[in-house]
Amino acid sequence: MTDNVYNKEDIIEKYREAGRILKIVRTEAADMIRVGNSLLEVAEFVEKKTIELGGRPAFPCNISRNQEAAHATPKAGDQGVFGNDMVKLDLGVHIDGYIADSAVTVDLSGNSDIVKASEEALAAAIDIMKPGISTGKVGAAIEERIRSYGLNPITNLTGHGLSRYEAHDNPPVPNKHVEGGVILKEGDVLAIEPFATNGTGLVHDGSWAEIYSLIKKKPVRLPAVRNVLKQVEEYRELPFAKRWLESDKLEFSLIQLEKAGILHSYPVLVESAGGLVSQAEHTVIITRDGCEVTTK
Numbered sequence: 001m002t003d004n005v006y007n008k009e010d011i012i013e014k015y016r017e018a019g020r021i022l023k024i025v026r027t028e029a030a031d032m033i034r035v036g037n038s039l040l041e042v043a044e045f046v047e048k049k050t051i052e053l054g055g056r057p058a059f060p061c062n063i064s065r066n067q068e069a070a071h072a073t074p075k076a077g078d079q080g081v082f083g084n085d086m087v088k089l090d091l092g093v094h095i096d097g098y099i100a101d102s103a104v105t106v107d108l109s110g111n112s113d114i115v116k117a118s119e120e121a122l123a124a125a126i127d128i129m130k131p132g133i134s135t136g137k138v139g140a141a142i143e144e145r146i147r148s149y150g151l152n153p154i155t156n157l158t159g160h161g162l163s164r165y166e167a168h169d170n171p172p173v174p175n176k177h178v179e180g181g182v183i184l185k186e187g188d189v190l191a192i193e194p195f196a197t198n199g200t201g202l203v204h205d206g207s208w209a210e211i212y213s214l215i216k217k218k219p220v221r222l223p224a225v226r227n228v229l230k231q232v233e234e235y236r237e238l239p240f241a242k243r244w245l246e247s248d249k250l251e252f253s254l255i256q257l258e259k260a261g262i263l264h265s266y267p268v269l270v271e272s273a274g275g276l277v278s279q280a281e282h283t284v285i286i287t288r289d290g291c292e293v294t295t296k
Helices: 008-031 039-052 112-128 135-147 223-235 250-259
Strands: 056-065 068-070 086-095 098-107 158-163 166-174 189-192 195-197 203-214 263-271 277-279 282-286 291-293
Touching (some): 008 039, 008 086, 008 282, 039 056, 039 086, 068 203, 068 277, 086 277, 098 112, 098 166, 098 277, 112 135, 112 195, 112 277, 112 282, 135 166, 166 189, 203 223, 250 263
Antiparallel strands (some): 056 086, 068 263, 098 282, 158 166, 158 189, 189 282, 195 277, 203 263
C-alpha cells in the first residue's frame, strides 16, 4: 500500500493518533478483566470504543489466557468468563490504515514474575532502539532480561514491522539473540512484543481459529459464499473476526474461501509444554536519535 496520498508528517500524526486512541481503550479494557467478567463483553467494548473515539480496529481484540499466547478472540455468543487466569489483552487501532499495536498482561493467576519478565524485556528493547541498531541486538536484550527471571522467551514468535494496512510487515523483531538481523533506520515503525513463559519457549497451532484475513480476491460461484466475501472485503488486508460476519452459512462459506486460497485463518497459538505465557507490546517509531513510543 503506497503512502503517497499523505506527506511524512501526516503519516506520523496518524500513527500517533492511533496510539492515543489505543492507550485510552487499553486502560479501560484492562480494568474490566476481573474474575467472573465476560470475555466477549471486553472484546466488544474494545472494538466499539475504538470506533467511538475515531479509530478502527486493526484486528480483532485478542484475549489469550494461560498457555494461549495469541490469536484467541471470543466466539459469537461466547459465554466464557475470566477465572484465575494469566490474560493477554492485545489490541490494534488504525487511522486510515496506519496502525498502533499494543498488548498488556493482566495476571489473575498469582504469577507476577512471568508478567514482569515480559514487561522488563520490552523496556530493555525500547531503551536501545535507534537508527543503526540491528534487530538481532534488540532480540538479545529481550532474551537476556527474560532469562534473568529463569524463564524462556517464546522464540518462534516475533515482533514485526507495521505499514499501511499491514499489521505484520517486515522486518521481524526476534525475541532472542540472532546474528545479523535487519539494521533499523529513521522512520521505521515496529511493534515490539516479548513473550515470557515457564514452558519450553515454543508455540504451536491450536485446534480452533476465530480470526481470518483476506489473501486475494477471486471469483466465487455460490451466492452464500459471495455474500461472505463481500463482507470480508471491507477489512482489506487486515485481520477480522468470524463474529463480525453475518450469514446462515458462515462456517461453510469460510471453509470454501479458505480452500480457494482467498482467506487465511489464524489458529490460536498455544505454548507447546502448556506453560503460562505473558506478553508486553508497544508500537515504536524510530527517530533521529532514538525512538518514539506511540502506545505508551
